[in-house]
Structures are given as C-alpha cells and as structure tokens.
Amino acid sequence: MDIILLGPPGAGKGTQAQRLVEHHGMRQLSTGDMLRETRKADTELGRKVAGIMDSGGLVSDEIVSAMIDAKLSDMGPEVGAIFDGYPRTAAQADQLDEILAKHGRQLDHVIELEVDEDALVERITGRFTCAKCGEGYHDVFKQPKQEGVCDKCGSTEFKRRPDDNEETVRTRMQEYRGKTAPILPGYEARNIVTRVDGMASIEDVTHAIDAILAG
Ligand code: AMP
Numbered sequence: 001m002d003i004i005l006l007g008p009p010g011a012g013k014g015t016q017a018q019r020l021v022e023h024h025g026m027r028q029l030s031t032g033d034m035l036r037e038t039r040k041a042d043t044e045l046g047r048k049v050a051g052i053m054d055s056g057g058l059v060s061d062e063i064v065s066a067m068i069d070a071k072l073s074d075m076g077p078e079v080g081a082i083f084d085g086y087p088r089t090a091a092q093a094d095q096l097d098e099i100l101a102k103h104g105r106q107l108d109h110v111i112e113l114e115v116d117e118d119a120l121v122e123r124i125t126g127r128f129t130c131a132k133c134g135e136g137y138h139d140v141f142k143q144p145k146q147e148g149v150c151d152k153c154g155s156t157e158f159k160r161r162p163d164d165n166e167e168t169v170r171t172r173m174q175e176y177r178g179k180t181a182p183i184l185p186g187y188e189a190r191n192i193v194t195r196v197d198g199m200a201s202i203e204d205v206t207h208a209i210d211a212i213l214a215g
Pocket of ligand 1: 009031032033035052053054056057058059060061064084085086087088092163172
C-alpha cells in the first residue's frame, strides 16, 4: 500500500510516518529528510539546497522527484511507501504518478492532516528530536520522560531544525497554501482523499490513520 501524508508544516506528518513504519513495516520517504542529508555535503548542490530550505522556499521539482524515484528503485513491491512532504506542487504530483507507474505501483490513499494554522507556529518552534535515533519531542507537548534523556534510545543529545523559526515557518505555510493545497482536488477526483483531525492527540491521529489503512 502506498500513501501520501499531506498537511502543512507541523501537522504531524513525520510523527505519524514514523509510527506507520513501526506498526506496519512501511517505509517513510521524506524529501525533507533526504534534502537535510544533501545539505550536509560541502558541494554546490548542498549549499544551494541549504539556502532554499533556510528561506522556507521549495527545492526544484526535478531534484525531489529524482530522489523519490531513486528510493523506490531500492524497494520491493511488498513494502508500502509513505510519501511525507512530497508531492508539494502540481508538477510533483504529476511526476509521482509517472514514477509510480514506472515502478508498477499505485497510490492507495492521500491522508490530509487538518490543523489550525495558529497552533502550527507553536508546534513547530517548540519541536526537537533525538540526535541519535530521531525520536521527536516538544518543549510543551512531549518532553522526554527523564529530562535530557531520549525515551527511546537513552541518548542525551538533541537537535533542532534551523528552519523551525517563526519567519521561515510563515513562508513554509504560504508555500503550502499556494502550491501544495491546490493538488488536493486532483486526488479528490480520484476518491482517494481522507481528512483526519490533526489537532487530536498523536494516539488518536494514529488510530484514525490505522482505520483508513484497514479500509
Ligand atoms: P519538511 O521536512 O518536509 O518540512 O521540508 C523542509 C524543507 O525542505 C522545505 O521547507 C523545503 O525547502 C524542502 N522540501 C522538502 N520536501 C520538498 C518537496 N517535495 N519539494 C520542494 N522542496 C521540498
């Protein structure tokens, strides 16, 4: 089963994708994570990607679609893909259709996490992750059980994303509204969109997504 998790920055796509990986053995394909790897490299592309990400703008469709194509080439048909943060434009949505067809796959569900935009800035600016295992935390909503120690792997190092500041978040939301939200009607016409209340608790959102996958 291949699905898209759609929603503005901070809607909980990454958190839910990780849970789907753990519970259902699916694979998370996050173009944001792939680009964070790319920007680490001291190359022209790395620097270009870093500049775009720090501004909150979008990296070129060709670059992100090529990354998705490459990842799907490594995956057997039995492993479901969770597209997280992709597609983000109409061109990417078209490219994804072509890529899936090429790999003999098809999109089963587009799950839209609906959230109150005012809450997103607080959600995003407070979030941090374990530097070792990537477990997600939040200053207000999800502190580690023992202060400064990752619940999952015991590491004491944490990190924050450089683009999780208020100014960049506002630009990322504008990009979502202007370029990503308009791809929804095309999926609606195919009857594969389900909306989930992304303001509910992490557990409740997971249950709602599980119910959709169970059909
Ligand atoms: P994310 O981790 O999904 O919030 O993505 C972080 C940043 O990476 C975005 O603000 C964009 O600059 C870039 N990015 C991630 N995915 C895409 C995509 N599908 N298309 C264009 N840019 C992307």
